Structure formats: structure tokens, C-alpha cells
Amino acid sequence: DAVEVLSNGKVQFGSMILSEGDFLSLNGFTGQVYAGDIPVVDSEVIQVIQGRMDPKDSEKYQYFSTILKWADAFRVLKIRSNADIPEQAHIARGFGAEGIGLCRTEHMFFAEDRVPIMQQMILASSREERELYLEQLLPLQRQDFIGLYREMKGFPVTIRLLDPPLHEFLPKREHLLVELAKLEVTNGDPQVIQEKQRILDRVEELHEYNPMLGLRGCRLGITMPEITRMQVQAIFEAACEVAREGKKIVPEIMIPLVGMPSEMKAQKELIQEVAQRTMSEYGMTLNYLIGTMIELPRAAVTAGRIAEHAEFFSFGTNDLTQTTFGFSRDDAGPYIGFYMDRQDRCPVCQRTNVDWKKMVCRMCKATIDKKAENILDADPFAVLDQEGVGALMKWAIEDGRKTRPLIKLGICGEHGGEPSSVAFCHELGLNYVSCSPYRVAIARLAAAQAAVAVLEREESQRQPRSTPGNNGQSRTVATKSGPTKTTQKTPSAKTTGKKVTTGRGVAGKKPATKNAAAKSAVKKDAVTKTKSKKSPSRKMATSSSTRKKRATAAKRR
Structure with a gap:
């Protein structure tokens, strides 16, 4: 109703x-x-992952785990998770995450015991004073990173340097004005009033009309390099501490909001300086990567030059969607909803209470001739916009690989857990997607479905088709295969002399419906596993071209 x-x-x-x-x-x-x-109540799967139930006691978890293992045998994309604290990393690993694709360091500063230190650092009137408070934050940040490295047990951890504008760590201007007014009316403590006034002055100084495009990201690190120094020192001290425990640690430092190659170069040089000094103090040498988020259109179209300094790209599709559309994610809800259900609204009063059988609006009683067309088919902040944002991603990937052929490529917005967006990332040739911990399982399955869909398409392109000959009889005409999108191939029937099973169909037969065919593939794969008791795999011909593609994919990963 x-x-x-x-x-x-x-x-x-x-x-x-x-x-x-x-x-x-x-x-x-x-x-x-x-x-x-x-x-x-939490599902049995959640209870197992949180350690509140033994996996052996949950048949549902065992089914869940088996299906995802089948999916892992087919997928090409690696699946990482966004995680800021060890507890989130633990959940992510429980769901099968193969690393952390985004650690947002700013979330670590919002802890109750850290906000006052962070605020004093922001209120500091000189660099020297700021450094005093940063020294207090250093051991706290180091312990955070140690916890993440230990939890991930050698899997990659991508740590993004401080991204949001500084005013987000300070009280709201409106709240301060109210507090000051109350203190003055009630003859409050003069020292308290003075401190509140000092904070208010700094809040107004930091105020920006459009903070999303203001002093944040790498701009903050360039104008206040002492913040970057503290964070990088904490990253490498933590890495060295955990490496001493015998774990292999390869820090990945990600610079946010880069729009120009010169910004990337400036921050990279600072990171290298601090990294070298810190490792020397520990008497250790670690491999590490320095990369950037691609979240601005300018970064996408200059990706080739940025790749001269960046060893990996991670597409921050939340901000890239904002800056491409010109939408504010925080404010776009009302009109994006309107854009998506416009066809369900009365064209006169714009309400949705319409009797479409009688073509009459129940509210304004207007007679409707035809439905309006929707402006958007889906929320671009939930489903990746392949036409616009996707085109920028493709541009950046192609340009980046021209400069650095083996550059690591990933995505770390919430699109990383949305199935159609994951399929698009597979088509683009990304190395990994990263999503929130509770979407990791969805991403694993979606990545497998994307790989199977490509294999199925390639197989259908290799099948011969029959056309009538001049004498009225049929003749076989080979169809031309399109470019390979994945590192794996299925042998043709001619190669094996048998019917060949792809992900969801049998050679020489028209596939059934998508869901039915998918079930068929799972069933066949299950039989193979029962017989062999080995990890699931496809029996495929390893031609020289296939081996080359697999080798290339392995290098990218």
C-alpha cells in the first residue's frame, strides 16, 4: 500500500x-x-566469527564457508576490508578478507582519551607547540598500528594519512556560542570563559564554506608536515616492532586527496625521509609502498604523471562520485531519491500516492497521461556510476599502467561490496576491492560471479554457429573471440573431445536461466570436490597465452 x-x-x-x-x-x-x-539475535555465522560459537557446532556456518571456498576458486579479484581498529580487522579476517584496503587514521583520534590532545594540537599557536602534542599522540597511534599488523598476520595493511579538515575535531560553533552565553549570564569562571572563547576563535578561523574541498588530505600534510611526520613515524615504528616478532610486514602508506603530481611528490619525499630515519633507528630494512587515493577528476586524468611517484592507486569512489557529479553525499538524499522514483510520482503535485490503474493522483486528483522518466536508475553512492565515474577510473588505470605497468590497483569505497560494482572492477582489471567487514562475503561471491560471467561469455564466443549454405544445407561458421578479460581459460570441446563445463553452462548447449545455471555450476563443482577432496579448481588447458596472462595477473597482485 x-x-x-x-x-x-x-x-x-x-x-x-x-x-x-x-x-x-x-x-x-x-x-x-x-x-x-x-x-x-545474531546469525550463527556472526556468532562463529565473533568467537561465541564453535564452527563445528554450526551447520549453517559450514555451508557458508563451503560456498565461499567454491567462490574463491573462481575469483580473480582479491578482497580486502576497510578497518580502523583491531576488532574490525578481526571480523574482516573472519569473513575471509585478504588484507586491509583502507585504514582511516582520523578515526583513531576520536577516542575519548585522544580528542583533548588532538584539540590542543589544533589550537596550538606555533609549530613547536603542535609538535609537543603530537609527541603525546605518537605512542597511541603506534599501538593502534601494532594491533592492526598483529591481527592481519602478514596480510597487507593500507594506512591512509589524516584526511578530514581539522575543525571536525573541535566542538561545533553553535554549541560553543550557547555555552559562552550561559557562562556569561551566570557569571561563570573567567578562566573557563577565556578557554571557550579561545576555542571559538580557532573554530571560526578554521571555518570553511566548503570543507569537503578545503584544507584536508594531502593539503593538510603539506601545510602542516609535522602531522605527516608523526603518523609515518608511528607506522614504521609499529611495523618494525611486529617484524621483530617474525612476521612479514610491508607497510602501505596512502596519501589522500592528491590532485596534482607535485603534491604526490612532496608528500612521498617526506614519507621516505621519515621511513629511512625510523628504520635506521631500529637497525632494520623493510619493503614498503607509497601510493595515493584517486578521488578527484584531476587525479584521474593526470594519473600517468602521478604514477611516476605512486606505487599503487586506490580509487576512493565515495569522493570521486561526489566530485564527478557535483553531489554532496551528505545532502543529496532528498533529490537523489526523487531522481530514482520520478516515474512513480504525480507530475502535478510530485507525490507518490497515485492510482496507476486509473491514472489518477489520489492527492491532487489530477489525471495522468503517462509516467515521467527517472533521472537516475540507482543511487550513485550505492551503485558505481560506470558511465561517468567508471570512465574516469578506466582513464586512470590505462594512463597509470603506461607509466608503471605493474602498479597495484584497488577500490576502497563502499562500492567495493556492491555486486555490480565489483563486476565492473573485475572488467577493469583491478587487483582488489575493499569494503566494510560485513560485506566481505558479498564481495567474495560477487568477484567469483564476475569471473565466471567473463569465462562464460568467452566460451560462447568460441562456439561455432550454423548458417544456411547455398545448397540449403547448414554450414558451420566460427565466431571471432573477443579480448580476454581474465587470467583463466576453459578448453574448447575440440581440445578435450568432451563436453566442457564453464562456470554456468555446457558447450554446445544454450545456458539455462542465470540462477539455474549458476546452481548447476555449484553442484558440478561440489561433486568434483567430494571425489578429489582437494581445493576446488577448474580443469583447464594451460596454453602458453593463458600462462602468460596468469603470470601478468600474479605480478599485479
């Missing part, structure tokens, strides 16, 4: 009326909405 907004903060769903403040429960898997606050 349509939702009708009533007066006095009430809404009506059919015969049910709800008031503002009433609880609703949403089933995230089915989309069903229930009235009231329904008690819930």
Missing part, C-alpha cells in the same frame, strides 16, 4: 497508523518492515 502522510506527525500504511517516535523493525535481507521493536 502507498504511504500517506497525515497531520500531527503521523503516517498511514493501509489501515495501520504510526506516530513519530514509534519503533519499526526492518529485515535487511527481505526488505520487510514490522511495527514495533522486534528482539533479534
